[in-house]
Amino acid sequence: METSDQATGAVTMDGVKASVLRKVDELFDEETHFLREMVRRPSLRGETNLVQQFIAKSLRGHGLNVVEEGLDLGKISAMRGYAPVDWSYEGLVNVIGTARAAAPGGRSLILNGHVDVVPIDPIEHWSVDPWGGDVVGNRLYGRGSCDMKGGIAAAVYALRAVQSCGLGLTGEVTIEAVIDEECSGNGTLSAFANGHTADAAIIPEPFPYMVTASTGVIWCRIHIRGRGAHAQSASSAVNPIEKAYVVIKALRELEAELNRPERRHPSFAGVEHPCNVNIGMLHSGTWPSSVPETCTLHVRIGYQPGIAPVEMQERIRQAVLGGAQRDEWLRGTPPHVEFAGFLAEGWLVDTESEIFALVERNHEQLAGAKPSRQPVTGTADNRYFGFAGMPHVGYGPYGELLHAPDEWVDLESVRLVTRVLATTIIDWVGVIS
């Protein structure tokens, strides 16, 4: 092969890498097309099958051994990190593609990414088609382009570049395209339930740096009851929309408490506001001239590592009910707090692990500068790899406007991450020519 040393016939590692990196570039139009085709398949929660079929077909085309696995609540619900949900997984699948080792001696690697994306509303705030995958300059636009189909493309084409050079792997590489990361993590949990493990994992979420730690994330719903009436007697009724603000105030106080510098986990020492409480939804009422009976808040609460999810649930409940005590109506008609979806504890990355060092070093060599190390104020499925005792890395492409209109991913960053992952496969898993 072209990377062999002409004088000796021996293949040098630098030569192998150079060859694979050229292959990444050769395949990059195809990779961009693959990314675009993923973006063009809307994959909101519950609607992930179209993109999963596309990914499964693509991975089979790349010669991987592909299985499509449903999520079995009976299997996962007793496992650590399970998040109770009240939506259905019926008919939905993870796609797991495995490249078998051609020879022994290396280590196995999981490249994990989620295909589910968050809603696009309101569509009129988009200046491009959210499902179009339009490319303008270095940016590829669309819901999920950055979070995280760009990372999936990088993982798939890193492996493809290695294999397209005719190199054999000395360990297994598994591509996991999972669902439900944006709301629970149960997709990756299910992959574990089905026995998929490896010696290390990389999750190329849109973290254009080396993740060191993550906050925990809990979702809760708060149901506030008012006393409905005709608007003509609104002043003697109880409007739950206005009572919701009592609850929001209590949640903001909890947020301030969670962010107090003296409570700061060491991993978040340099972060001004690690714990974000987000009022993601408030819905109340169906008729302007009726005082609503109910108001429902959907809240996402970030909290620092070291607090157990059940403890945090209790603190949330106490904060809401404590706030309610300050309001005469809510004292007698306390809000109902329920939990569904994210029940994720904060996680830490072992920055001393070999896989961490390899990714960091390969990025430095290929980008010309060391990546920064940062904790993240969101979460990712990394925690499940931690539960399994596997070293894991959070590192991926750069983009902006995640969870907002006009989300985009930087294609040069996708290319860079593809190169970093490809060289890391060579280093961690090992190849033979």
Added chain:
Amino acid sequence: METSDQATGAVTMDGVKASVLRKVDELFDEETHFLREMVRRPSLRGETNLVQQFIAKSLRGHGLNVVEEGLDLGKISAMRGYAPVDWSYEGLVNVIGTARAAAPGGRSLILNGHVDVVPIDPIEHWSVDPWGGDVVGNRLYGRGSCDMKGGIAAAVYALRAVQSCGLGLTGEVTIEAVIDEECSGNGTLSAFANGHTADAAIIPEPFPYMVTASTGVIWCRIHIRGRGAHAQSASSAVNPIEKAYVVIKALRELEAELNRPERRHPSFAGVEHPCNVNIGMLHSGTWPSSVPETCTLHVRIGYQPGIAPVEMQERIRQAVLGGAQRDEWLRGTPPHVEFAGFLAEGWLVDTESEIFALVERNHEQLAGAKPSRQPVTGTADNRYFGFAGMPHVGYGPYGELLHAPDEWVDLESVRLVTRVLATTIIDWVGVIS
């Protein structure tokens, strides 16, 4: 006939009334059944045809001349009291049933009622089927039972009782079953556009007293824009749900201003809080982990007679934009205020009119006590009769929980109103045997 004076053969007016009142009682089971059948036909906005077909068929069965008339925006949109809407009237009808005069000499009368009802949400707060029309003791339950199918039943069976006694009318009586009263008033406006007028009108809305005046009512929608983001960076995004509270505060200040005692219209002198601002709907967000981009408020604002709707619209707009000035984000991204639906000015009832005196006196005679006179803090379609220069009355059955779960109407009150309307037909329109 049995009410004739046996000695002379002449029919006394007291005898006629006694006969008609007995007929009301005889027919009351049928009237209750009619009311129940109306309640069992859900007639939310846009879904009124089923009940209208039922009413049309019933009125035809009673020998009335019935027309079903669509609403023609081209006809009504230039008329006083038109409320611009962005919902469709396509395929929807008013039902107008007319009992022709058998002889000349009397005066004509319109009995007007709306068939549209407000939403039932949340259904789980109902202890009965909202569309069941269940009777428990004297109460008939269901959405619209009180507001205002009970009043329609009273109107229909008042006329039916008179006609069932073999009496001929000396003036025309028209039953108008209109749509869109709960959101615009365009149904009654359309009846005027089609030429239906009379010498007086009674609207048996759930006003168990003699209405003297009404507030104006305006609906507006306020669109608040935030800056969406991933919840992980919520603290540096702008959540429009929380900005909505700036707007709500401004609306509450407007409400306080509207209710200031020194601004009180004389008709509302004894009313503590005539002007109700109701935040009927607040909807924002579709995902707990995304900071929403937008928040929409649907607001109903009551205001006193003497203020023109366009002036009130401007005051609402100024209140919202003035409140926005106090917030840094909203100053740069002001809320958008739009108007659709109710654009109703306050109205006064001529308490010196003969029709008013007749209804009041007939109630007193039949109930044994004078009805109270009260202004109402809502509105009703009476204003259109005022625009047409017609004397009009607002008086109808008693019930509770209008626009709320477990709405009910008191059946004895429906019977009383039926009796009052029947005797008022005799007095105002006149009958011959």
